[in-house]
Amino acid sequence: MKLTIEQFSALEHELDTVKQQVKAQLGEQDARYIRRVLLVQRLSAISGRILLVLGFITPWLWLVGVLLLALGKILDNMEIGHNVLHGQYDWMNDPVLHSKRYEWDIACDAGSWQRTHNFEHHTYTNIIGKDRDFGYGLLRLSNDFRWRVRNLWQGATYLLLSMFFQWGVSYHELAAQRVFAGKKKADRHSQVSDSALKKAFFSKGARQLIKDYLFFPLIAGPMWLWVLSGNLLANLIRNLWTSTVIFCGHFTKDVHVFTAAQCENESRGQWYYRQMLGSSNFTGPTWLHILTGHLSCQIEHHLFPDIPARHYPAMAKQVQAIAAKYAIPYNTGSFVRQYSTVFGRIMRYSLPGGGKAVKAL
């Protein structure tokens, strides 16, 4: 299945063409779409917060409020925030929907996210030692990592990580830079000083905590406990959902992992190839795609991170055909099937041994 240099450049050309075709037609429809999603997000977040207080009429209103607030947070993080921060809508010159200005309703500072996710994860996808998103430094997901005793209970670690996912994401860069603990790694360079990292981490985190657990409960007066618990539940739902979606993108059974040596001096065609092997999709109805921020099309997202995500399902058909042409495995399946392989993987590698995931390029 090894491709020749000529095949890599042909692959590069074909995928570039897919990208250019979509890029050429970006315009009014995309702008209208994302503005409508933003409107729905604002309305569901605001009405959710109001309904939490109206829980004194009937608790059902409180429950609807929790779901609406969770929906608002999920739309903000996934279909709007994640995609806007990738620069997918920079061409609109919009005052809000711009990668440099957008800040999202999550504990992680947008700038920190752009450094760790957009740059580190998207450039070095699934390269062991370079992409810290592979296992987040907490989970052992292939036999390319040495087994440690703590991996025995990584099922529980995974559950905790999912519940507090926004804090995991927000602490991610500080952990990599060993800001609070551990020995600095000689090969890691940062554009940002440790003190700036700390400042962003604490100020963004504090803002989120004050909003959900102090300000809104306080102005709710006697309903403070309802509002506080409603916010806690909405954050929990968002955390579990985002973590589940993201785990399905890179930790399914058949994703490939690479070594740094394999990827030295790789061409753009080879980079495309690695993105296809290192990611996995799942299928579902349109509403599911929107709730995942179209990360259900993780392969297309990794190939074309700056193309507005609503185009991914249509592009997926073309990409899948190209993959078949070059006999490149295209990892997709139903949501339930993909997620069960993720869970299986976490459990399997909590014990010593297991297969190596690194594949020849």
Added chain:
Amino acid sequence: MKPLLKRLWRAFCMMLGNQPALSRYLLPIIQQFSPGFLPGHFRARVSGKYWATADMLQLTFRVSKRWQGFFPGQHVLLTLRHNGRYISRPFSICSTLADWQSTRSIALCCKVTSGAEFTPLLNQLQNETVVNISAAQGDFHWQQPALPALFIAAGSGITPIASMLLSQRHWLAPVSLYYRYRGSENAALLVQLKQLASRQPLFTLTLSDSRVEPAADMTNALLPQAKDKQIYLCGPAGFMQQIQQRLTEAGVALCTIHKEQFGPALPAIPCETITGDADESARQTTFIRAGSPHQVAASTQHSLLHAAEQHGLTPSFGCRMGVCFQCVCDKVSGQVRDIRTGALSGNGAEQIQLCISQPVTELVIKL
């Protein structure tokens, strides 16, 4: 006291909606009721449109009450929403202060370049369409009306100067205008300026038609008058350079020459010219970093990111291949080329990725 309150309010808005102002959080809702609303900009409603010359469109706008007014000679950024994008270009205000004070309306004279991205859209604007304008900007205005002054305009460079002259109520010193154009049918605002010359004895108007009179004749005629006067200069870049050179050679102090650098709207440079001088190696680029400008000669063969770093500036960056969008910056003016596709940007204010942009013209970029 006020800055502290402002900072607290901003922190409160950031806490509540992760936006520096509530209007930005509520933007999608506000825009449902008030479609032209755009934070940091003012609403302007098209109230008239006519062709001042064959390629100069004069647009009149009724502007929002919140707009603070202008000094004649200043320009505004006009923002349109076209095909999903906000695009903007600077235009000089060509109407008078009296018009604004009495009817809250201003006029912009816009040179329409066919095939360009922005200006042809102006002709499609219907009456009552809402667009956005910025606050009035620029320091090209008549600073000392009590001193004798010499105004020199060429082509569409007349618009800011006409606004200054036609707005003047109390004439205190002799003022002369040299106005150069290509054929009187292409001379915008000529009627109004002639009327002013006939009723105001302190104002002399000298016309110069480039079809019949060589540029040197006009320059020779105005040079003897230039001594000890405030000079206001606006026109195409080549014309301004020439005049300024002749003036300084004749001993006119640089500090008395006021000029509008960019003119009403920069025409896009056609592609042939660009490929033609591609090996000519550098473009003057001004990087504005935290408010202070840094002049850099940026190579047309390398990315702007490379140029900024070579000169010790440290813009944020990531992948250096156009993927991660950490190096996105505000371009204030000038044109760049996308290294990957060869696509050319517009001339106006917009965001660019430094790592995949090469300079094409002189640039001003906020890091």
